[in-house]
Amino acid sequence: MSITIDAxxxxxxxAVIVNGVSLTVEKGKVLGLLGPNGxxxxxxxxxxxxxxxxxxGVIRLGEEDIAxxxxxxxxxxxxxxxxxxxxxxxxxVRDVVRLGRTPHRGLLAPWGAEDDAAVEEALVxxxxxxxxxxxWQTLSGGERQRVHIARSLAQAPxxxxxxxPTNHLDIQHQLDILALISRxxxxxxxxxxxxxxxxxxxxxxxxxEKGAVVAAGAPExxxxxxLIARVFGVRAHVQKSAVHGRHHIQYRMD
Numbered sequence: 638m639s640i641t642i643d644a645x646x647x648x649x650x651x652a653v654i655v656n657g658v659s660l661t662v663e664k665g666k667v668l669g670l671l672g673p674n675g676x677x678x679x680x681x682x683x684x685x686x687x688x689x690x691x692x693x694g695v696i697r698l699g700e701e702d703i704a705x706x707x708x709x710x711x712x713x714x715x716x717x718x719x720x721x722x723x724x725x726x727x728x729x730v731r732d733v734v735r736l737g738r739t740p741h742r743g744l745l746a747p748w749g750a751e752d753d754a755a756v757e758e759a760l761v762x763x764x765x766x767x768x769x770x771x772x773w774q775t776l777s778g779g780e781r782q783r784v785h786i787a788r789s790l791a792q793a794p795x796x797x798x799x800x801x802p803t804n805h806l807d808i809q810h811q812l813d814i815l816a817l818i819s820r821x822x823x824x825x826x827x828x829x830x831x832x833x834x835x836x837x838x839x840x841x842x843x844x845x846e847k848g849a850v851v852a853a854g855a856p857e858x859x860x861x862x863x864l865i866a867r868v869f870g871v872r873a874h875v876q877k878s879a880v881h882g883r884h885h886i887q888y889r890m891d
Contacts, residue, residue: 638699638714638795639664640685640824645694647677647684654680656848657694662824662841669839669856670828673869677848678828679720682798685826686717698796712740716789718782718799730776731769733784734759737791759790762817764810778805786814790821797825803834832869836860836884844868857884 640662647655655677662668670678683689685696687703696703698714706714716737737759738752760766763783768776776784782805789797799818803811811831815838818825829835835842836856843853846868852859857877865873865886872889 638824639697640668640796640826641695641697642681642685643695643697645681645684645696646692647680647689648692654848655684658845658848658850659694660843660850660853662826664824665822666840667819667825667827667838669835669842670826670845671830671832671835671842672845676845678845679800680848681845682717682800682826682828685796685798686715687711688717709740713792714794715796715798716792716794718785718789718797718802720801720804728773729769730765730771730773730784731756731760733773734769734787734791737788740792755791755793759787762790763787764813779807779810782806783810783814786817794823797821797823799825799827801828801830803829803831832860832865832886836886860884860886 642658642660645655645658646653658677658681660668670681672678680689684691685703698706703711734756735752738755742752757766760769763786765780765783765787768780773781773784782802786799786802797818802814802818806814811834815827815834818827819838827839839856841854842856842859844851844859844864851868852864860875862873862875865871865875874887874889875884876887877884
């Protein structure tokens with residue numbers, strides 16, 4: 638399903654965090670959400686999955702207003718991968734990924750072959766099948782992030798939200814995870830800091846500054862030298878990559 642954000646605002650006390658944001662993500666496409674720290678990226682993702690309540694505006698999944706959906710129905714639709722998550726419970730990697738099946742099962746519903754298949758496919762997708770029996774607490778930060786992504790994939794969502802999914806990952810796994818997301822065919826919004834990775838793997842980009850959208854569109858239209866300097870405070874040279882055909886950004890220190 639598509640995701641439509643229509644004039645959405647959110648405030649914490651007197652501080653406006655998300656300010657009149659309007660964006661549309663077409664079905665099966667990946668939107669990269671960019672912006673400096675504190676620009677409202679994480680808050681916007683939380684509004685979409687209703688972990689925060691909008692002050693004004695409407696968010697739709699397809700034609701449905703998320704405010705009209707039950708918590709259970711929303712959980713079956715949207716998977717959200719947060720920046721950090723932890724637990725003191727002694728869980729294995731497979732146990733964590735199995736949690737992704739919770740929204741699809743009734744309180745007394747038996748675990749079935751479909752659930753097993755979804756979990757195994759998710760583990761393979763992020764390259765963690767060999768660690769399935771390992772305790773969660775023994776994993777590195779990057780490995781934990783990959784397991785959280787596997788949990789979201791086991792959920793079989795139609796919409797996927799990811800908040801800095803490449804944090805703590807080495808470059809190989811950054812590339813692998815973003816390539817996987819781009820191949821899934823799921824409508825996705827990914828908050829990122831790395832502009833080059835965003836240009837490589839996202840169908841479209843939106844840049845937030847102080848809670849408002851200051852640019853949105855195709856990567857080559859959004860990531861201009863002027864915008865990078867104005868929003869991120871960095872001088873850069875932008876050129877088309879001969880390797881992947883997308884814009885490549887070289888930062889300048891002079």
